[in-house]
Amino acid sequence: MEKTVVIKAEQVERSFRVGDGHIRVLRGIDLEIHSGDFAVIFGPSGCGKSTLLNIILGIDKVNSGAVHVRGTNIERLSEDERASFRSRKMGMVHQMPYWVKSIDVRHNVALPLIIKGEPQEKSLKKADGLLHDLGIAKLRTKVPTQLSGGEQQKAGIARALICDPWIILADEPTGNLDSEAGEEIMQLFRTLNKNEGRTILLVTHNDRYWNAGNRRIEMEDGMVVKDIQHKDNA
Amino acid sequence: MDHMFLYRLSLKNLTNHKLRTYLTFGAIAVGISAIVFLVSFAYGLQSMVTETVTGGDAFKLIDVGTENSQIIKLEDDSLDKIKAIAGVKEVQTIINAGAKEVSNGTEIDGAFYGTSNQYMDWAGLKIRWGDWFSASGTREAIVNTGFVEQMKISPETAIGKELKLDVVIPKEIATEDRFLTKKDEDFKIVGVIRDKNASQVYVKQSDLTPLGAGKYSQAKVQVTDQNKVLEVRKQIENLGFKTQYVGDTVAQIDQLFRIFKIVLASFGLIALVVATLGMFNTLTISLLERTKEVALMKILGMQRKDIKTLFLTESVLISTSGGVLGIVLGYVSGKIANAILNQIATSSGGDAVKLFVFPFWFIVVVVLFSFGIGFFTGLYPARRAAKVNALDVLRYE
Numbered sequence: 001m002e003k004t005v006v007i008k009a010e011q012v013e014r015s016f017r018v019g020d021g022h023i024r025v026l027r028g029i030d031l032e033i034h035s036g037d038f039a040v041i042f043g044p045s046g047c048g049k050s051t052l053l054n055i056i057l058g059i060d061k062v063n064s065g066a067v068h069v070r071g072t073n074i075e076r077l078s079e080d081e082r083a084s085f086r087s088r089k090m091g092m093v094h095q096m097p098y099w100v101k102s103i104d105v106r107h108n109v110a111l112p113l114i115i116k117g118e119p120q121e122k123s124l125k126k127a128d129g130l131l132h133d134l135g136i137a138k139l140r141t142k143v144p145t146q147l148s149g150g151e152q153q154k155a156g157i158a159r160a161l162i163c164d165p166w167i168i169l170a171d172e173p174t175g176n177l178d179s180e181a182g183e184e185i186m187q188l189f190r191t192l193n194k195n196e197g198r199t200i201l202l203v204t205h206n207d208r209y210w211n212a213g214n215r216r217i218e219m220e221d222g223m224v225v226k227d228i229q230h231k232d233n234a
Numbered sequence: 235m236d237h238m239f240l241y242r243l244s245l246k247n248l249t250n251h252k253l254r255t256y257l258t259f260g261a262i263a264v265g266i267s268a269i270v271f272l273v274s275f276a277y278g279l280q281s282m283v284t285e286t287v288t289g290g291d292a293f294k295l296i297d298v299g300t301e302n303s304q305i306i307k308l309e310d311d312s313l314d315k316i317k318a319i320a321g322v323k324e325v326q327t328i329i330n331a332g333a334k335e336v337s338n339g340t341e342i343d344g345a346f347y348g349t350s351n352q353y354m355d356w357a358g359l360k361i362r363w364g365d366w367f368s369a370s371g372t373r374e375a376i377v378n379t380g381f382v383e384q385m386k387i388s389p390e391t392a393i394g395k396e397l398k399l400d401v402v403i404p405k406e407i408a409t410e411d412r413f414l415t416k417k418d419e420d421f422k423i424v425g426v427i428r429d430k431n432a433s434q435v436y437v438k439q440s441d442l443t444p445l446g447a448g449k450y451s452q453a454k455v456q457v458t459d460q461n462k463v464l465e466v467r468k469q470i471e472n473l474g475f476k477t478q479y480v481g482d483t484v485a486q487i488d489q490l491f492r493i494f495k496i497v498l499a500s501f502g503l504i505a506l507v508v509a510t511l512g513m514f515n516t517l518t519i520s521l522l523e524r525t526k527e528v529a530l531m532k533i534l535g536m537q538r539k540d541i542k543t544l545f546l547t548e549s550v551l552i553s554t555s556g557g558v559l560g561i562v563l564g565y566v567s568g569k570i571a572n573a574i575l576n577q578i579a580t581s582s583g584g585d586a587v588k589l590f591v592f593p594f595w596f597i598v599v600v601v602l603f604s605f606g607i608g609f610f611t612g613l614y615p616a617r618r619a620a621k622v623n624a625l626d627v628l629r630y631e
Binding site for chain 2: 050054057059060079080083084086087088092094098099100101102103111112114115116117119120159
């Protein structure tokens with residue numbers, strides 16, 4: 001079966017001004033992520049992984065090149081259009097989940113759907129279902145910061161899933177977790193990919209997880225140096 | 235995005251920092267209550283003064299005088315001319331003379347007026363003890379409390395007292411062209427007016443004219459319709475008389491109180507400005523604390539206008555609810571102050587007054603003003619929140 005191209009990056013260049021000079025963080029990245037992929041971008045700190053992720057999310061811009069998300073060139077969208085596009089088509093999991101601290105876990109999980117304009121009741125019901133599926137239903141009425149790192153990350157994944165996104169983008173999701181909790185989160189991503197066919201693009205610098213998905217994309221100095229498809233994980 | 239959710243989220247954000255919210259809210263309430271208290275006091279004072287000046291049918295009355303003119307006299311002939319002017323309903327006059335009370339061993343000098351019940355009523359005088367002049371009685375006198383005090387008796391016991399007056403008729407109003415004195419004229423007190431100023435004695439004009447008073451000092455002209463005041467005044471002035479109209483005084487009072495209200499409101503505004511600066515500070519700090527949250531909401535797809543609405547709602551919620559509480563506080567403290575003042579006034583023999591007046595439109599303006607404060611104070615933090623760069627936050631946090 002032919003796979004849809006979810007993300008297509010073409011000759012993506014990104015540099016930042018530092019003092020009088022410029023640092024080229026991304027140097028002509030070409031990348032395609034297909035539906036059903038669980039791609040792990042691996043590389044040392046400062047190699048441009050997170051910058052690439054931010055560009056795909058539309059919160060950072062390219063200096064040249066283009067990023068298409070299912071055919072839409074997100075560079076051509078306005079800030080508000082990108083925000084709207086992001087909320088509908090992409091789910092984001094951060095290293096340290098950010099929360100709206102004044103509302104409980106279920107409202108936080110439901111937030112992207114509410115922002116999208118769905119009725120609150122319907123959104124909360126869906127959030128409850130996801131929290132149940134991820135095994136943290138009992139924590140739904142807690143304030144997010146009362147949860148452990150692993151629990152927060154699970155809730156963060158629930159929030160990323162709430163809008164049924166085309167792709168889940170995860171930036172160092174295990175970076176703040178101990179190895180046991182980290183393994184549990186990685187297992188959750190594997191399950192989402194294998195059982196539900198979710199497309200996942202995960203960034204890590206932890207070599208423990210570089211083979212967690214079916215693709216390993218290695219970056220170095222702002223360039224993709226290796227793109228390996230694991231047959232056994234495919 | 236569901237605005238109800240934004241509203242609830244704002245409310246949650248505020249209740250999440252209870253102490254800070256209550257302090258800001260309390261400061262606004264104190265500022266607004268100061269304005270409400272002071273301005274309602276100015277309104278009360280204004281309405282009290284206006285009521286005193288315009289008591290009865292005052293807006294239909296024109297005061298006519300000669301300003302001591304040697305040529306123009308207010309006599310029966312000229313009164314007939316005034317009565318003949320279209321729009322004039324009724325004319326009442328007063329004669330100003332002088333008198334000395336001599337019967338009680340001590341001499342009391344006072345003003346001596348010949349007038350009518352109607353004139354006195356139009357002048358806003360009110361009988362506190364006893365009664366007006368009877369229809370058929372003669373030699374009746376109404377005195378003020380200033381006169382009674384000089385007699386060293388109470389107003390209650392003054393009723394029925396016999397007076398022996400030496401009446402002085404000035405040359406200007408005398409029938410003969412000279413100053414007249416009539417000794418030992420008997421009068422009986424029938425009523426007392428509350429007025430502690432200099433001694434005053436009012437008698438019926440029909441009792442004064444036989445003593446030699448043939449001209450009038452002043453007249454009050456009642457018009458049929460308030461709209462005719464201007465025209466009637468003009469015609470009376472064409473006859474050579476000077477006129478005064480209470481409307482002129484009320485306009486002056488209004489002008490004076492407009493300034494008074496601004497001065498008082500400015501005192502309250504000082505408190506409000508401090509409170510507003512406090513609120514601005516709170517909102518800015520709140521934004522700085524929640525930069526990550528704002529970035530998150532942007533990443534999750536929230537539009538800039540919704541972020542702006544969220545912050546503006548918080549600001550407007552604090553200021554408007556603070557404003558409403560301020561109105562309640564101002565109202566209650568006004569009522570308490572009024573009750574205390576009335577207690578003091580009545581216990582010292584005065585009349586109860588309404589010194590704090592809260593016009594409905596003023597309350598509405600204060601609510602809108604509070605809303606406006608919240609809106610304009612929240613504008614800068616809200617705009618700043620909407621401009622938060624999610625990328626910078628992710629990069630540096």
